[in-house]
Amino acid sequence: LAEMARDLLAQDTVQGTLDRVVEHATVLINGCDDAGILTVRRGEVRPLAATSDVVRRADRIQQDLREGPCFDAVTDRQQIYTIEDLNRPHERWSHFAPELRRLGMGSVMGFLLFTEDDELGALNLYSRRPRTFDEAAQRAGWILASHAAVAFSAARTHQQLGDALETRHEIGEAMGILMER
Template identity: 80%
Template sequence: MSEQPGEVWEQFAIAVAEMARDLLAQNSAQGTLDRVVEHAKVLINGCDEAGILTVRQGKVNALAATSDVVRHADRIQQDLREGPCFDAVVDRQQVYAIEDMQQPNKQWPRLAPELRKLGMGSMMGFLLFTEDDNLGALNVYSHNPGNFDETARRAGWILASHAAVAFSAARTHQQLSHAMETRHEIGEAMGILMERYGLTEDTAFKVLKKTSQDRNIKLREVARQVCQTGEKPS
């Protein structure tokens, strides 16, 4: 006996809740992205492969992928500068799709034949965004044409929404952790300079800052060198 639509969406809701807990349990932004693409294969009917990309100044960057085939597909979009996922990031449209790679596509005429060579039959792209930030796009691929129905589209949009929030939170946490580590290292380096060379707090910081500017390296790296050597930068 087949499952009723209500039962299917109830199971999907449970799976999404489990995914949300899994994403929040990751200890890095990269770990969150890697789990998102794996969940896509489970939660979106017909999804054989998935990946996440960003577009910055016209350059596509693959952030996560379930296989090298997906990374190749991302590179093709960059080389051709066309495709649903490329447009999803640039134009802020929430959902794009190529339903059948075997049919001529007026919007992306060069992309479909190249993806078909990789064994792709259809694909969708979902924008990953929050109120304050455009994070990238989630790409899902099927080996078969016409394999994504309206249910798959809805599931993909829901997954992308959860993924964007989790990714944004993970990235913010990672940035804060990095900032705290940087502050600690700079403080430790200043303490060394003050103790060993009799510098004031203000002068110690100016020494680190000037060295950073003169050498064109990050302030944190200068501080790390002082901590490792105990020597005042020349």
């Protein structure tokens, strides 16, 4: 985890940070085949990072159906949701679970990421096998999600400060031109 934290801090962009978080998830979380990060603002899902097209399709399915563990983690502000076995009928996500199974997934976990007051995110972990994510994987996922939220916030702040400095420089140049006239 220490190596991951250093790697995340070394990224130059928000996107680079998020891409590295999902890559680390597939290495650090036992049984995790794919991972993604999405945000939900005013009910709209916005995918931010994904390790595969399957994850991008899963994000679209959650947006279209407005259901799924990751969508609900954000909208209900729950720390973690799981579907242990996508082969079995699932009462809460009766439409989402079969769609994800058709994509070849066997289980999924969604972890809440606090990103801003009006925008919440989720770290989504997918396994092709059912009943893959045990208690240790859930704990590791929650720790990773906590690191991801901090790294996401720090990267966003760093980018905003860089943008502000660039804007300040442009305003200074414009003022210089105006003063010269």
